[in-house]
Amino acid sequence: MNKAVVIGSGIGGLTSAILLAQRGWKVTVLEQHYRPGGCLHRFFRQGLGFDTGFHYVGSAGPDESFGRIMRHLGVYDRVQWRPMDAAGFDVLRFPEFEISVPRGLTAWQQRLEEAFPSEVKGIRAYVQLHREAVSAYGLYNLDLGISSLDVIRWEEMPLTTVLSELFSDERLRAVIAGHGAPLYGVPPSEAPFGVHAVVTDHFLGGGWRIAGGGDRLAKALCSRLRELGGEILLRAEVDRIQVADGVATGVILKDGREFSASLVVANNHPKRVAEMLPAGSLRPIYRERLAEMSPGRSHFGVYFRIRGDLAVCEGRNLFRYSTWDVEAAERGGDLGEVPFYFLTAPDPGIALAIVASNWEQWSSHHVEVPSLRSGEGPAREEGYRRQKEVMIRAIVDTLRREHPTVEWELLDASTPVTAAHYLRTPNGASYGHYHTVGQMGRYRIPSAVRVRQLVQVGQSVAFPGICGAAMSAYSGLGGVLGLETLVQELRAL
Numbered sequence: 001m002n003k004a005v006v007i008g009s010g011i012g013g014l015t016s017a018i019l020l021a022q023r024g025w026k027v028t029v030l031e032q033h034y035r036p037g038g039c040l041h042r043f044f045r046q047g048l049g050f051d052t053g054f055h056y057v058g059s060a061g062p063d064e065s066f067g068r069i070m071r072h073l074g075v076y077d078r079v080q081w082r083p084m085d086a087a088g089f090d091v092l093r094f095p096e097f098e099i100s101v102p103r104g105l106t107a108w109q110q111r112l113e114e115a116f117p118s119e120v121k122g123i124r125a126y127v128q129l130h131r132e133a134v135s136a137y138g139l140y141n142l143d144l145g146i147s148s149l150d151v152i153r154w155e156e157m158p159l160t161t162v163l164s165e166l167f168s169d170e171r172l173r174a175v176i177a178g179h180g181a182p183l184y185g186v187p188p189s190e191a192p193f194g195v196h197a198v199v200t201d202h203f204l205g206g207g208w209r210i211a212g213g214g215d216r217l218a219k220a221l222c223s224r225l226r227e228l229g230g231e232i233l234l235r236a237e238v239d240r241i242q243v244a245d246g247v248a249t250g251v252i253l254k255d256g257r258e259f260s261a262s263l264v265v266a267n268n269h270p271k272r273v274a275e276m277l278p279a280g281s282l283r284p285i286y287r288e289r290l291a292e293m294s295p296g297r298s299h300f301g302v303y304f305r306i307r308g309d310l311a312v313c314e315g316r317n318l319f320r321y322s323t324w325d326v327e328a329a330e331r332g333g334d335l336g337e338v339p340f341y342f343l344t345a346p347d348p349g350i351a352l353a354i355v356a357s358n359w360e361q362w363s364s365h366h367v368e369v370p371s372l373r374s375g376e377g378p379a380r381e382e383g384y385r386r387q388k389e390v391m392i393r394a395i396v397d398t399l400r401r402e403h404p405t406v407e408w409e410l411l412d413a414s415t416p417v418t419a420a421h422y423l424r425t426p427n428g429a430s431y432g433h434y435h436t437v438g439q440m441g442r443y444r445i446p447s448a449v450r451v452r453q454l455v456q457v458g459q460s461v462a463f464p465g466i467c468g469a470a471m472s473a474y475s476g477l478g479g480v481l482g483l484e485t486l487v488q489e490l491r492a493l
């Protein structure tokens with residue numbers, strides 16, 4: 001029997017594991033955390049559950065892109081899908097201006113035309129370009145053949161270039177960029193139009209939550225994998241990937257345990273994968289390029305019990321900008337500033353706010369991020385705690401001022417160091433690789449590297465978001481299982 005090991009139980013890793021197990025592979029998923037799911041992880045405070053990296057997903061209807069993947073994996077009916085408000089699932093709030101994003105690209109076009117009547121021509125051209133860009137991604141757009149030739153063009157085209165060519169109203173540029181930037185974590189001047197188009201398109205398929213949050217999805221994927229004979233080992237941190245004659249042959253854990261396999265699937269960050277490989281196994285040019293590449297930006301999260309009416313978040317998320325400068329907001333404000341926050345309230349009585357945050361603002365305050373298996377938290381200096389307090393205060397004050405009828409009881413907060421600690425991602429990067437024009441297109445991270453029988457999956461090799469990370473498993477394992485076969489199976493559902 002073919003044996004595979006999967007490093008990491010994020011949605012990219014679990015999707016890969018199920019695809020292999022469905023085809024008779026004996027699969028072992030090795031997860032360093034004490035809970036499976038990666039960004040699907042949910043934590044509890046005072047009995048209330050908070051999601052970390054899953055608040056909603058797009059296109060989860062049974063015949064839409066993410067819904068089809070879930071059906072193909074056999075988990076669609078194991079979770080309860082909760083559609084968000086079709087008339088406006090994301091509310092974009094700017095100074096003295098508000099617009100909500102409805103389900104469907106055509107409805108979104110109409111809403112933009114109503115709000116910006118002098119820009120109708122540009123909006124139509126924009127929608128046309130959006131459709132063309134999305135069509136270049138064969139795996140996303142199942143009605144088309146698999147072609148990836150065009151994607152370089154779309155991924156090397158900055159979003160700002162498109163927006164400034166098509167629109168003269170700066171507010172319209174901010175609205176389009178302001179919906180996308182927080183979803184992929186790149187400011188508009190560096191955001192590839194292809195990434196913007198695909199990520200926003202999948203959300204335009206309609207926003208969906210899951211009852212019980214990302215944790216329920218992680219549990220459903222894990223139980224499906226076990227049913228297929230696979231296993232998931234927790235607190236199993238991979239230290240090295242073994243390679244013989246250019247072929248991956250297994251992994252060694254930090255605690256010394258060894259697992260041999262004829263296929264190694266890496267769901268962790270590509271920079272970390274490179275560190276796990278023996279010297280000389282990667283092409284020097286790839287290693288150098290990887291070393292120069294930035295991991296993406298991180299985030300600061302604040303988690304609340306709420307009492308009162310947060311109507312703006314009923315079936316919706318709030319993207320709130322205090323400025324029209326989306327570029328600056330996406331880069332994260334200075335300490336104590338809140339130029340942007342994402343606010344969501346997926347269950348009654350709770351809410352959480354997320355703001356962009358940079359590793360550099362926090363890294364000077366901590367000594368090291370120890371392995372989770374050590375049971376120790378990162379060593380944090382007094383300065384780190386003070387800085388965290390300043391950010392919490394700024395966010396809480398902003399929320400109290402802007403939503404005065406709600407009572408906000410702070411239950412916890414997380415920083416980029418928290419993300420680095422729990423996900424072992426460099427710089428606590430929220431979306432893995434920094435998906436910029438300079439790091440996508442020709443310089444995209446490949447799923448196959450020089451080491452044979454090693455496949456990289458996850459958001460870094462595809463698109464940010466749980467749909468993107470799940471799709472990465474199809475494109476990555478396409479070389480092993482046959483991409484055309486996988487696509488045909490998805491199409492036939």
Ligand SMILES: Cc1cc2nc3c(=O)[nH]c(=O)nc-3n(C[C@H](O)[C@H](O)[C@H](O)COP(=O)(O)OP(=O)(O)OC[C@H]3O[C@@H](n4cnc5c(N)ncnc54)[C@H](O)[C@@H]3O)c2cc1C
Pocket residue numbers: 007008009010011012013030031032033036037038039040052053054055056057058236237238239267268269272299354422423424425429430431432457458459460463464465466467469
């Ligand atoms: C704050 C935040 C909010 C988000 N909100 C949304 C949202 O609402 N909707 C959406 O679609 N997407 C959202 N995302 C993005 C989405 O969560 C991710 O794109 C996706 O879940 C990434 O999946 P992945 O499989 O690539 O990796 P991950 O989920 O990062 O999984 C990687 C796994 O590898 C494990 N690992 C790492 N190193 C090792 C090692 N050495 N040994 C063993 N295991 C290891 C990690 O512990 C982790 O479990 C959000 C992300 C963040 C951070």
